[in-house]
Amino acid sequence: DAKTTQPTSMDCAEGRAANLPCNHSTISGNEYVYWYRQIHSQGPQYIIHGLKNNETNEMASLIITEDRKSSTLILPHATLRDTAVYYCIVRSPSSTLTFGKGTMLLVSP
Amino acid sequence: GAVVSQHPSWVICKSGTSVKIECRSLDFQATTMFWYRQFPKQSLMLMATSNEGSKATYEQGVEKDKFLINHASLTLSTLTVTSAHPEDSSFYICSARELQGYEQYFGPGTRLTVT
Numbered sequence: 001d002a003k004t005t006q007p008t009s010m011d012c013a014e015g016r017a018a019n020l021p022c023n024h025s026t027i028s029g030n031e032y033v034y035w036y037r038q039i040h041s042q043g044p045q046y047i048i049h050g051l052k053n054n055e056t057n058e059m060a061s062l063i064i065t066e067d068r069k070s071s072t073l074i075l076p077h078a079t080l081r082d083t084a085v086y087y088c089i090v091r092s093p094s095s096t097l098t099f100g101k102g103t104m105l106l107v108s109p
Numbered sequence: 110g111a112v113v114s115q116h117p118s119w120v121i122c123k124s125g126t127s128v129k130i131e132c133r134s135l136d137f138q139a140t141t142m143f144w145y146r147q148f149p150k151q152s153l154m155l156m157a158t159s160n161e162g163s164k165a166t167y168e169q170g171v172e173k174d175k176f177l178i179n180h181a182s183l184t185l186s187t188l189t190v191t192s193a194h195p196e197d198s199s200f201y202i203c204s205a206r207e208l209q210g211y212e213q214y215f216g217p218g219t220r221l222t223v224t
Contacts, residue, residue: 038153041200042217042218043115043202043215043216043218044153044202045215046214046215094211096143097143099145099153099154100152
């Protein structure tokens, strides 16, 4: 599976949009971009995934560049409960999820 | 839907004893289950993959005789940490993939502390 690069940490003010970037320049044609998050001492929580089109659900939006070499996860109105480690994972449909170091997002009042 | 539970949520055991952690898929059948381990301030590391009715496949560096995995049914997998030592203290997380599916669903994790 392709490797991903994420910033180690980011800060966001409560109520503002949180934009989390991810680089995956070696992504292959059949690989999807997945985002999970992990709140302290809990299991990972699925957020969203996409192949090449932008995706939106009740939690977030995923913007994938046209060349698919990078993506951005957008939390439109961050709350304190969104403080977590966010993992960007690139995987083919049948492969096992492998976690990198992720981005620690701290949402402050 | 797609709920995975783990039991216990936390456990403290003495060095040298064994402890069993259960992982259940509550509303789907999981042909494949995964066990991850997470040390403080680190990411999740895959320990092993188990398919129902088959022996587990362990990642490099994970001792199969120390971390016994049983996946005897489509809804239950167990991880037994044998002869536990303080360095086995960690957060253990299971994940399940349903029959003919690609998505992995995660349990809430089990915090193991070995004293």
